Amino acid sequence: MNHIRLENISKIYNASSSQAQAALALLAEGMDSSEVKEKTGYSVGLYDINLAVKAGELHCIMGLSGSGKSTLIRHINRLIDPTSGKIWVDTSINAKPSTMAKIAETETSSSSINILALDDKELQHYRQQTVSMVFQHFGLVPHMTVIQNVAYGLRVRKMGVKERHDVARHWLHEVGLSNLERSYPDELSGGMQQRVGLARALATDNPILLMDEAFSALDPLIRAQLQDQLLALQERLNKTIVFITHDIDEAVKVGQRISILNGGRLVQTGTPSDLRHNPADDYVAQFMSAKT
Numbered sequence: 001m002n003h004i005r006l007e008n009i010s011k012i013y014n015a016s017s018s019q020a021q022a023a024l025a026l027l028a029e030g031m032d033s034s035e036v037k038e039k040t041g042y043s044v045g046l047y048d049i050n051l052a053v054k055a056g057e058l059h060c061i062m063g064l065s066g067s068g069k070s071t072l073i074r075h076i077n078r079l080i081d082p083t084s085g086k087i088w089v090d091t092s093i094n095a096k097p098s099t100m101a102k103i104a105e106t107e108t109s110s111s112s113i114n115i116l117a118l119d120d121k122e123l124q125h126y127r128q129q130t131v132s133m134v135f136q137h138f139g140l141v142p143h144m145t146v147i148q149n150v151a152y153g154l155r156v157r158k159m160g161v162k163e164r165h166d167v168a169r170h171w172l173h174e175v176g177l178s179n180l181e182r183s184y185p186d187e188l189s190g191g192m193q194q195r196v197g198l199a200r201a202l203a204t205d206n207p208i209l210l211m212d213e214a215f216s217a218l219d220p221l222i223r224a225q226l227q228d229q230l231l232a233l234q235e236r237l238n239k240t241i242v243f244i245t246h247d248i249d250e251a252v253k254v255g256q257r258i259s260i261l262n263g264g265r266l267v268q269t270g271t272p273s274d275l276r277h278n279p280a281d282d283y284v285a286q287f288m289s290a291k292t
């Protein structure tokens with residue numbers, strides 16, 4: 001069952017509606033994003049993306065710098081709104097393993113909503129209850145202790161201090177940081193800070209986790225440890241995870257499926273094996289052959 005579905009999503013930056021339509025028309029003729037930028041002056045973030053992320057899957061978005069990865073993931077929590085298209089999210093799905101098993105069995109019709117139609121209040125609710133994000137540079141609040149950072153999303157939901165700290169403690173334990181709850185972020189290494197970032201995202205119990213180059217700032221050894229930890233947690237949690245990376249080795253290691261972007265276009269979605277054995281074009285083939 002699909003959890004998130006992007007339907008014909010295009011994003012032209014800093015253009016009025018008519019200017020964006022002109023850029024889209026050139027893209028529809030087959031012009032690539034750098035030519036469109038040259039001709040019109042507008043940056044193409046994404047062009048005509050159709051992508052379904054299944055409930056409970058860890059889906060990697062891969063591509064070179066500027067290919068549109070961050071633009072894509074930021075549409076899912078509406079940090080960015082598209083120029084055109086729709087974004088469907090099934091808000092009835094939660095990530096409890098029992099629910100996921102039921103969903104897998106039934107494949108019933110979904111109760112997806114187009115999140116672009118949400119008003120401000122509904123959007124706030126959607127961000128609090130459905131999607132969490134882990135950022136590349138951690139995004140911790142420097143003057144809050146570790147436990148306050150992890151409990152932050154629960155405080156926003158007005159959960160009482162004891163209860164939210166109990167939940168935060170549980171997640172700090174899960175990521176291996178039990179003894180650091182009173183520390184401040186700048187007292188921790190990068191790897192520890194990102195574990196706090198992960199615990200904070202998990203503490204809300206939201207079913208969708210967005211990870212934007214979440215491990216890219218870390219040393220290779222620590223990065224590998226966090227990848228392993230994410231995979232171990234995911235075994236139990238069954239979240240729907242959209243994981244951005246520019247590193248094909250990381251994508252192959254953690255991704256059940258991988259979507260490859262090039263110049264704002266979605267080139268191919270498939271399992272690592274699909275991409276290896278049936279690459280859609282030379283760009284995909286080069287990524288797969290560059291894999292160590």
Ligand SMILES: Nc1ncnc2c1ncn2[C@@H]1O[C@H](COP(=O)(O)OP(=O)(O)OP(=O)(O)O)[C@@H](O)[C@H]1O
Pocket residue numbers: 013014043044045063064065066067068069070071072246
């Ligand atoms: N705020 C913005 N204003 C104008 N153009 C933008 C903006 N954000 C992104 N772009 C352009 O959109 C295209 C896609 O950028 P995006 O950051 O989504 O790619 P990316 O694959 O995440 O790259 P990176 O790996 O370097 O972060 C690029 O050409 C970029 O210059």
